Amino acid sequence: MADDETRTLSRAPSAPTTTPAPPSGAGAPAWTTRLVLVGLVLAALNLRPAITSLGALFEEVRDGLHMSGSVAGVLTSVPPLCFAVFGVFAPRLARRFGPAVVVCAGMVAIAAGLLLRPFAGGTPGFLAASALALMGIAVSNVLMPVIVKRYFPDRVGSMTGLYSMALAAGTALAAAATVPVTDVLGGSWRTGLSVWALLAAVAVLPWLLLVRDRGGRSTGQPSAVREEAEAPAFKITRSRTAWALACFFGLQATAAYITMGWMPQIFRDAGVSAGTAGVLLAVTMVMGVPLAFVIPRVATRMRNQGPIVAVLGACGLAGYAGLYFAPAAGAWAWALLLGISNCAFPLALTMIGMRTRTGTGVVRLSAFAQSTGYLISIPGPTLVGALYDSSGGWGLPIALMAGLMVPQIVVGSLAGRDRTVEDEAGMRD
Template identity: 75%
Template sequence: MMGGMTREEIRTTTAPTTRTEPRAHGPAGTGPGVRGPAGSPDAASPGETAPTRAWGPRLVVVGIVLAALNLRPAITSLGALLEEVRDGLGMSGSVAGLLTSVPPLCFALFGAMAPRFARRFGPGAVVCAGMLAIATGLAVRPYAGTTAGFLAATALALMGIAVSNVLMPVIVKRWFPDRVGSMTGLYSMALALGTSLAAALTVPMTDALGGSWRSGLVAWAVLAAAATLPWMAMARARGTVTTTDAARSVPSPRQDPDAPRITRSRTAWALAVFFGLQATAAYIAMGWMAQIFRDAGVPAGTAGLLLAVTMVMGVPLAFVIPRLATRLTHQGPIVVVLGVCGLAGYAGLYAAPAGGAWAWAMLIGVSNCAFPLALTMVGMRARTSAGVAKLSAFAQSTGYLISIPGPLLVGVLYQHSGGWGLPIALMTGLMIPQIVVGVLAGRPGTVEDEAARRAESRALSRAAR
């Protein structure tokens, strides 16, 4: 696709053997006695059968794809019907802005807890619980009756999304350690597909179900319920990512002396800020972009399709960008290209929102592909499983905290200015620091190497005294 074949592409996957000797802790973070990913020689339990080991990795792939499909419909389906929800619940513009800020708040709060849950219950079991929380929240929120109830049910769904967001890179790193780019691309592509489907289908599905916004929103609970099935199957099967042994792939700092101190890493902070700024742009787009087009005179159905175009741009690019990123020593050039597309899209959205709507939607969609790039850099900027778990939790939780004010501020600016000039100026202004910190986060190296250099520097300083 992008030149010569990589190691990922020529790797042959084979089922693990039935050897029972333990394997030393390796780069992927698989510990002694852990039933490993396809192609690994990790030990299998005596009672585990060959068919179980054979379908295990395939079931993980199915689970990853179905989980990814459910990580954004709770948000983009609401964006397509935001005006109807506001009217139905009597929301002001500021409260609607608060509603669009709930996703990053929940992602920050609950995402930080994901590694702890994974150590206790196993990553797969936590993702299974996350899918159940999404299904329950989406089923309840349209019928909550009040704004507070709607927000609470939305928060429940977002809690499930938050823990799954953080643990997906950990699961990919453990099960597919030498295919991080390809599997991150597949996961990101499925996530973008779910995002765009919710944006495109929510309005026509609402019309088909009788015209009630409640019916249009509750329909997405069915997809979330379906996503629980493979994770439930893995929870019952031996030798999968939900076992106690698999929880060791997310060790705590006390268990793993090599785990870096993330808060002292410049790379981790650059990645967290980059993640936060791209999340700000993404949630502003998901929450408000359809409304921007509608206020410019675009029909509601077309505005939903334009939002879907923005989201669907991530389907092919989310698969290409991670693979390209893993081939580059420095990911800065990709960051710059995505940022320039965002600047061009916002400029067009300000100058001619209706006249060039399709072009602006596509350009902003390309810019929003900074998300799969950020996920890929999480896997590339840490060498060990412990490092990936800590970096993923830190970058996503801190990043989502950074992104919280953005959608809320857009709602306030829109309500008080009576137009979209100031909100679009804000979006444009935030793209500049996103490019800068993205280039810094894209520099080669890992947080473990950075920690080792800090330790060496401290040792030399003490010796000099």
């Protein structure tokens, strides 16, 4: 498998280009790569519990903070907004301090935010502490593909799959375990939310060890600065592939946030019990655990990832069709299909690494695709809610969800073409 990935990623470009510097992780001590591997998995586990743990206790939080409906609606839009705004700063921070330092700081921010927000003393403090945790998630989101490209340049697919699988596991774990853990610890939503700070604190440790070894190559800081200086300048916005990947990322994120926010209610309104609706959502999220490992490995063996995009999109269309015509009768099948469709997320992360040739390119593409994508995803869940309120049913919202799957397939197929953003944009300056 590694040989297949190496051939895919090291293929010579079609046009003459400047030879990139060797990846800064190449030749790193074995203990360093093992520590980075542990750090990647632990960091990925912490990239979603801040969101899904809150969703599990949202009603209790609203009551406890006397939060109005409008403020609660704003709170549901805070994660993608923070991901978009703070993710933009990740490349500059990585150039200045090194990716490992920034990820370490991100884990510290997540731990501090999760620990502080339940006890912040009101809605403004809760929102501020949530923003601190989401800021840490945002910069770490952007730099995960960068770390993979830097330390595992010949295993982009398998390493992306590994941390995507860990991310999906953390998402499902927080969604499923927050309420039971809260009950065991006395029933207070404040305790139930703050407990996830412990997981983030554990994730700080491997990155702290990497940062402390400043004399070696583990932080990547000297190589990152040198590579940035030597790489040819280019504007990421001149690349059609970058725009296609950003739109693909945004549309798949829209589908994911709509699914997490509204799918249980769709099933409940169709006559499914509340408990079963929650399990169906958990099934949808758990599908991402094995498939997040498999899909990136398959993607790196293909010159064009368009067929994978089409298969995932077809599963989404079938799932939405089922929700429209027989939501209760085939509920388990629709949950499985939508879980498969939501695995467009690890595919998008894999393509970020495959559509670049240099460390500088992957930093810029990751920041651009994710920040732009999360901005695109912000209106989706709110629009679905507005359509539901105005129409009094789920027909129009489900039609919207299915309709968005079509452009997702189109832009995903464009992003999956065998080319790099450096070739498209870098040589035109």
